[in-house]
Amino acid sequence: MSALTADVVVIGAGVLGGAAAFHLARGGHRVIVLDRGAPGREGSGTTAGNLHVQAVHTRRPGQEVPLDSARFLPLQRAASDRWNSVEAELETSVELRRSGGFTIAETPEQRAELIAKHAWEDRAGIRTEVLDGDGARAALPLLGPTVTAATWCPLDGYANPLLTTPAYLAAAVRHGARLHPFCPVRAVERSGSGWRVTAGDLTVEAPHVVDVAGPWLGEIAALAGIGLRMTPVAIQMHVTVRLPETLRHLVQHIGEGLSVKQVTAGNLLIGGGWPALRLEPDGRSPVSLSSVLGNVAQAARVLPFVRDLRLLRTWAGPLAATPDEMPVIGEVPGAPGFLVAGGTYAFTFAPLWGETLRCLVEGKPTPVDIRDLGPDRLLEPAAPAAPYEEAR
Amino acid sequence: MTTTACDVLIVGGGPAGLSAAARLAAAGLAVTLVDEQPELGGQYYRSPSPAVLREHGDHRPEGGRLVARVRSLGVDCRTGHLVWGVDDDGRTLLGTGPDGSPVRLRGRHVIVATGAYERTHPFPGWQLPSVTTPGFAQHLAAADGTSPGRRVLVAGSGPFLLPVACSLLAAGADVVGVAEAGHPYRPSLRAATALRHPARLRELAGYAARLARARVPLWQGRVVSRASGADRVSSATLAATADPGRPLRTVDVDALCVGYGFRPQTDLARLLGCEIRADAVTGDAEPVTDAFGRTSRPGVYVAGEAAGVGGVHRALVRGATAAAHILLREGSPAAPGPREIARLAARGRALTRFTALSDALYPSQAELRKALAATLDDDTIVCRCEAVTAAAVRSAAAERAGGDLNAAKSWSRAGMGPCQGRFCGFAVAGLVRDAAGDAADGAARCGVPVFPARQPIRPVPVETLLALGEQDGGDG
Numbered sequence A: 001m002s003a004l005t006a007d008v009v010v011i012g013a014g015v016l017g018g019a020a021a022f023h024l025a026r027g028g029h030r031v032i033v034l035d036r037g038a039p040g041r042e043g044s045g046t047t048a049g050n051l052h053v054q055a056v057h058t059r060r061p062g063q064e065v066p067l068d069s070a071r072f073l074p075l076q077r078a079a080s081d082r083w084n085s086v087e088a089e090l091e092t093s094v095e096l097r098r099s100g101g102f103t104i105a106e107t108p109e110q111r112a113e114l115i116a117k118h119a120w121e122d123r124a125g126i127r128t129e130v131l132d133g134d135g136a137r138a139a140l141p142l143l144g145p146t147v148t149a150a151t152w153c154p155l156d157g158y159a160n161p162l163l164t165t166p167a168y169l170a171a172a173v174r175h176g177a178r179l180h181p182f183c184p185v186r187a188v189e190r191s192g193s194g195w196r197v198t199a200g201d202l203t204v205e206a207p208h209v210v211d212v213a214g215p216w217l218g219e220i221a222a223l224a225g226i227g228l229r230m231t232p233v234a235i236q237m238h239v240t241v242r243l244p245e246t247l248r249h250l251v252q253h254i255g256e257g258l259s260v261k262q263v264t265a266g267n268l269l270i271g272g273g274w275p276a277l278r279l280e281p282d283g284r285s286p287v288s289l290s291s292v293l294g295n296v297a298q299a300a301r302v303l304p305f306v307r308d309l310r311l312l313r314t315w316a317g318p319l320a321a322t323p324d325e326m327p328v329i330g331e332v333p334g335a336p337g338f339l340v341a342g343g344t345y346a347f348t349f350a351p352l353w354g355e356t357l358r359c360l361v362e363g364k365p366t367p368v369d370i371r372d373l374g375p376d377r378l379l380e381p382a383a384p385a386a387p388y389e390e391a392r
Numbered sequence B: 001m002t003t004t005a006c007d008v009l010i011v012g013g014g015p016a017g018l019s020a021a022a023r024l025a026a027a028g029l030a031v032t033l034v035d036e037q038p039e040l041g042g043q044y045y046r047s048p049s050p051a052v053l054r055e056h057g058d059h060r061p062e063g064g065r066l067v068a069r070v071r072s073l074g075v076d077c078r079t080g081h082l083v084w085g086v087d088d089d090g091r092t093l094l095g096t097g098p099d100g101s102p103v104r105l106r107g108r109h110v111i112v113a114t115g116a117y118e119r120t121h122p123f124p125g126w127q128l129p130s131v132t133t134p135g136f137a138q139h140l141a142a143a144d145g146t147s148p149g150r151r152v153l154v155a156g157s158g159p160f161l162l163p164v165a166c167s168l169l170a171a172g173a174d175v176v177g178v179a180e181a182g183h184p185y186r187p188s189l190r191a192a193t194a195l196r197h198p199a200r201l202r203e204l205a206g207y208a209a210r211l212a213r214a215r216v217p218l219w220q221g222r223v224v225s226r227a228s229g230a231d232r233v234s235s236a237t238l239a240a241t242a243d244p245g246r247p248l249r250t251v252d253v254d255a256l257c258v259g260y261g262f263r264p265q266t267d268l269a270r271l272l273g274c275e276i277r278a279d280a281v282t283g284d285a286e287p288v289t290d291a292f293g294r295t296s297r298p299g300v301y302v303a304g305e306a307a308g309v310g311g312v313h314r315a316l317v318r319g320a321t322a323a324a325h326i327l328l329r330e331g332s333p334a335a336p337g338p339r340e341i342a343r344l345a346a347r348g349r350a351l352t353r354f355t356a357l358s359d360a361l362y363p364s365q366a367e368l369r370k371a372l373a374a375t376l377d378d379d380t381i382v383c384r385c386e387a388v389t390a391a392a393v394r395s396a397a398a399e400r401a402g403g404d405l406n407a408a409k410s411w412s413r414a415g416m417g418p419c420q421g422r423f424c425g426f427a428v429a430g431l432v433r434d435a436a437g438d439a440a441d442g443a444a445r446c447g448v449p450v451f452p453a454r455q456p457i458r459p460v461p462v463e464t465l466l467a468l469g470e471q472d473g474g475d476g
């Protein structure tokens, strides 16, 4: 049994773990990253990879509450700006593309929502343009006849998730971070004024723990005796065979979960948060046929050319959601040095949250105001049987 | 409602599916048999085109008789139907008819008899036009009476290479040689002919004689280590199996057929949630089945080569055995008595022993794969769909994926193209295992050597999905 010391232990090697490790290691901290499996395989390996800059569709199918768009948009604006330097920082391409996106409306209510959303975006400094149905079709002739209005945002984009997390982790390692895959965290306990983390056959002592375990964020917190209300779900993606370059932009729906784009390899990726059959916390979550049919039908309605394609494959990925659908980031009250980050749209937010976590470790002001995004709002009594009890 | 419900749903109209269908329908059960091909028969009983039939006749008339029997027994035969998925109940199969219309298929019992894939190993140049698999060449020869080229080299391993070479000869090709990775044909073949099941070995000897008459050289202990050519293959380099890195001779060709036998096609069984395991001898992923072909999922059987490669006779017996068990479960008056059960079981065991014996004549697939992979240049394309090199797979596996096959796939894109890993999967899994062998307990993480099965099994038209969704809407 080897005992290591570090400045920060990052639990979870997804895109948030990668970004946190990169910013911390580059800032001169000794960082150890632990993952129970192969890095970048869970939410970050299954994500759609959209950079959401204009307001996101507020209701994923099955989602209980809409997120607070007015509050969310300034964060999106900051996250968007932060992406501009990612490829230079990581010294590699992640197929980052900012070719803009449309959010479409079909019904009168959706149209009204689109106009309200445009006003919030204006306030947040995100430039969007409202088009009527014909204007939208003139701008994007691929749009179908049911589209009655759309907003256009030139900042919407995409980065290849299968490149992004690996690039963050590789850059973190270049800056001295140590990555331990296949090293499941089993215990997190206080040790002096810091923490002792036991994972695989490693023990690491560090003043700071960053819990970025995605859907398992709550489980890791529970090991440390912290109860957090999280609602992990699994959602699915649908991808067609390759086609010649056809759709340059991201297309989303204001009232229903839908996102469509063409990736660099040529495949069309269709998503929007449709639920998988169930969340399989220990493995691959199975896809639901009814979600396949629902999501593909929407896509074919909004973009009729989709009708002529063939579906190549489908998959489901796990997602760490919070009950209020807002991100969670910050230090856990009463657990000094224990930081968490996760929740909604963590791919878009990864560069921003990576830097924010470094600022939190260093006790410096954060790039955006996160006071209302802290874990305090999710606190609940910890499950009494957590293994830490005996360790104390 | 467009769900077809029946007593027994059989996917795959090859020898295994046909023999099961005949037994079940003769006992009066309602059987639906689905096959994506336009005609029943599967690989072995694939029917030749009318022109070839007129000229050469049917070389396997027993196949035509079996198909006719199945049809006359009233089996609902759905040819041209691709099964591509499983519905949310985990049980109803989803298919597409020849006109693209969707179908839901439901049987109280399901027999998966989807056959096998050809086994390929990547080598430099295998992506060149006119490099094919023996199965494809055989298909061309048997169905259309043509050959993939004029000067053809047949290479790889297994008994299948000889009939393919003979078919190519019959189709008028100049077979410049047959290269077999092992040493199965002398003198052990003659010795083995004396075994209890000589028919198949005698058949092989017949093919060998035919090739000898046509003066086709049969090289043993040789593998193709490289194919070269500009816009199509023009030459093939042979090396000793024991030392594939060192070229021995170059043969001028305009077509090259390389294949190392077959491996079970288990996608559907896996989508249905049947437990699978790695076979120690072949290195393949196989469904876990008992003597009757029962899987870990109640009511789901796997029969024929989908359960493990073993040739046509074993496929026929496996199909009949699964059918017998279903009749027992149904309490059918036509259910087999203990004597028939014992006879089927004995025949199954004998064929299994025979398969093991004749397999022993050829090099072990697991060892062959390892030998060939070890000399694979880093810049050899391993996944042809996505143009992923051996180096990319190796470095993903060793450095970041830590031996996890799925992680290696997502870090390298190997297996993500249109064929979804059907061609490269076996080789990629092997490369990952080899590369991870160096990392601490990496090899243990590889688990079952196959990419996870995902819907759809083959690409499905969006139109089909839309039509399926409309049906659901219509049903409320």
Ligand SMILES: Cc1cc2nc3c(=O)[nH]c(=O)nc-3n(C[C@H](O)[C@H](O)[C@H](O)COP(=O)(O)OP(=O)(O)OC[C@H]3O[C@@H](n4cnc5c(N)ncnc54)[C@H](O)[C@@H]3O)c2cc1C
Pocket: A011, A012, A013, A014, A015, A016, A017, A034, A035, A036, A037, A038, A039, A040, A041, A042, A043, A044, A045, A046, A047, A048, A049, A050, A051, A052, A183, A184, A185, A186, A212, A213, A214, A215, A216, A220, A235, A236, A237, A271, A316, A317, A318, A319, A320, A341, A342, A343, A344, A345, A346, A347, A348, A349
């Ligand atoms: C299908 C899908 C589509 C999405 N689309 C988008 C999108 O378009 N845009 C967007 O911004 N967001 C999107 N998201 C959300 C976003 O991609 C994910 O939330 C994000 O990638 C999550 O990153 P993460 O690092 O927080 O978690 P993950 O990537 O899930 O990583 C968590 C890691 O923690 C590890 N872990 C768990 N338990 C332990 C333990 N005990 N010990 C050690 N390690 C452990 C896991 O193995 C895993 O690697 C999508 C999500 C999904 C699933």
Ligand SMILES: Cc1cc2nc3c(=O)[nH]c(=O)nc-3n(C[C@H](O)[C@H](O)[C@H](O)COP(=O)(O)OP(=O)(O)OC[C@H]3O[C@@H](n4cnc5c(N)ncnc54)[C@H](O)[C@@H]3O)c2cc1C
Pocket: B011, B012, B013, B014, B015, B016, B017, B034, B035, B036, B037, B041, B042, B043, B044, B045, B081, B082, B083, B084, B113, B114, B115, B116, B134, B135, B138, B139, B160, B163, B268, B303, B304, B305, B306, B310, B311, B312, B313, B315, B457
């Ligand atoms: C060209 C060739 C020559 C051979 N020669 C010999 C020989 O000389 N001697 C010998 O013993 N063996 C030979 N074999 C092997 C022999 O063909 C097999 O052992 C036998 O066919 C296996 O029978 P099966 O029923 O398991 O599978 P198959 O005959 O392969 O039948 C499987 C059927 O399932 C169908 N199917 C698969 N997936 C789906 C799906 N998702 N939806 C719908 N339908 C599907 C396929 O279309 C196919 O018709 C040869 C094989 C090939 C390919």
